[in-house]
Amino acid sequence: MKVVFAGTPEFAAVALRALHEAGFEIPLVLTQPDRPAGRGMQLQASAVKQYAVAHGMPVAQPLSLRTDSKDPQRAEEARAAHALLESIEYDVMVVAAYGLILPRSTLDIRPCINIHGSLLPRWRGAAPIHRAIESGDVETGVTIMEMEEGLDTGPMLLIERLPIEDGDTTGSLHDKLAELGGRMIVAALRKMGAGELPATPQPEQGVTYAAKISKEEAKLDFALPAEVLARKIRAFNPFPGANGVVEGVAVKIWQAQAVAGSGAPGEVLQADAQGIVVACGDGALRLNELQKPGGKRLAATEFLKSFPLAGLRFA
Structure with a gap:
């Protein structure tokens, strides 16, 4: 044949x-x-x-x-x-x-x-x-x-x-x-x-x-449930890479998991040696791997050394 x-x-x-x-x-x-x-x-x-x-x-x-x-x-x-x-x-x-x-x-x-x-x-x-x-x-x-x-x-x-x-x-x-x-x-x-x-x-x-994936879809809306956002992050890895905007910086989020937690959507509930947790519309997301523009993918604890998130909020 x-x-x-x-x-x-x-x-x-x-x-x-x-x-x-x-x-x-x-x-x-x-x-x-x-x-x-x-x-x-x-x-x-x-x-x-x-x-x-x-x-x-x-x-x-x-x-x-x-x-x-x-x-x-x-x-x-x-x-x-x-x-x-x-x-x-x-x-x-x-x-x-x-x-x-x-x-x-x-x-x-x-x-x-x-x-x-x-x-x-x-x-x-x-x-x-x-x-x-x-x-x-x-x-x-x-x-x-x-x-x-x-x-x-x-x-x-x-x-x-x-x-x-x-x-x-x-x-x-x-x-x-x-x-x-x-x-x-x-x-x-x-x-x-x-x-x-x-x-x-x-x-x-x-x-x-x-439908074809667009880069516009990559921005995370933290008013959505954490489970929905965790799936979106997995779906957009490796392209186009999901992101959340904090202090005007679009931070790519490569790995995350839904966890218990509550607060205003986008509020950083935890940012320390134990990890990064962000409130969502329902539950919270633990961010495990992040990346600044022009930077490398980093584990949460390493990312915090150059970009402290305590007290901030993802838009």
Whole structure:
């Protein structure tokens, strides 16, 4: 079976590695164009491109796959990408966190299947891992699905569940789901090759949408219950990083837990060698790891040495 692979970040690179190590022939890899990154804002290849280049796989990086784009450059690159896809022999396109919309013209060339990091139909959309943690879900998983023009609406081919542990962050859960997705896509393609991969329509009940994460969401509202804020902190670790503003400084909070306590929302109830506790709308948060702008992540007791919080209040 020959597989065209389309993906961009590390989640997708794990799946590409799994397919490559399983012996699938990969005649083409599609990934997004290099982007400026890091303090120097130098062009950085995606994780998928880095793996593909290191293993001698052909790579294409179109700005778009929509041949009807009103942007002439994007439309031209899309036409070139379609011509390339139509010129090579492959059996299926595997898509994982590609970041570009696949129009009908692309989906019609060959079958396209997607690796999605949720238990569909829950958390269709861009940020299923973040939203599952933020909402307090007790489990998540990976769904291998046929692709349609709708947003993650296609029939399901394989689904596997994974518990969300109390200490899971988006970073830790991402890594677990990436490895699971890699194993599952190999199994799915082997079943497909043997004609043993039936498709099941998604249930009409239980549809939710995982909206893209914005930096504006990262500011914590201490009027909310402590349990809600603790989940948000885990969900926004490592990106975009939850923060609370104190004395005009946006302090990032990387680890926290809900504890007993009461006071005006945002009031620092404790800031000493025993830790930092901040009152919330219901209960309190013990802040375990914090970071000042331009500084390092620090344990609470170390953070207090350069930023005393006693008597202050988070806005």
